[in-house]
Amino acid sequence: AQRVTQPEKLLSVFKGAPVELKCNYSYSGSPELFWYVQYSRQRLQLLLRHISRESIKGFTADLNKGETSFHLKKPFAQEEDSAMYYCALWGGVGNFNKFYFGSGTKLNVKP
């Protein structure tokens, strides 16, 4: 069964410290994975998708199929990174195009 797990509900770091938000998934095929971010009072928006292999706002995420992980990383956290982060998995056309979301991790970057 498809599942996305984010083990940390809250992650607090100081400004300038490295950040790693963990995401593990369960999927039988070749996964399509995403990170979404929700800033305070804003809509949930795409941060990055693994297929694009991009870096957005200094964040990167590498798909590790062996460990079934897609952790989000940033070398130096900024206060404006404080937000709720969701890892998501696309279930595929055969799974009626469903997107599975983790329970989210709240990142708090302290000054």
Add this chain to the structure above:
Amino acid sequence: ETGVTQTPRHLVMGMTNKKSLKCEQHLGHNAMYWYKQSAKKPLELMFVYNFKEQTENNSVPSRFSPECPNSSHLFLHLHTLQPEDSALYLCASSQVTGTGVGNTIYFGEGSWLTVV
């Protein structure tokens, strides 16, 4: 207007009321979704529509009734709700490509629902 728009942004309703949430997407997508966001379950999939056909009902109580008249519009009709249904209801859309390449899901700002 671009993206996914939801109305109303805030709704307060009594348990015996009937109301509807509306969603419109301007992205040319062919899949639409309703999610429920609450403190208890951060992002809970409710319904999925692909090409206007409902393809997922995630064990949602019948007091929630979706309607998708076309690929751009999605409604959530609400009737005899309970206080525990108070939450943020998110509409989203994506493009089904059928090629196996992943899609991206785009969200509206949500409708805050309070049931009193």
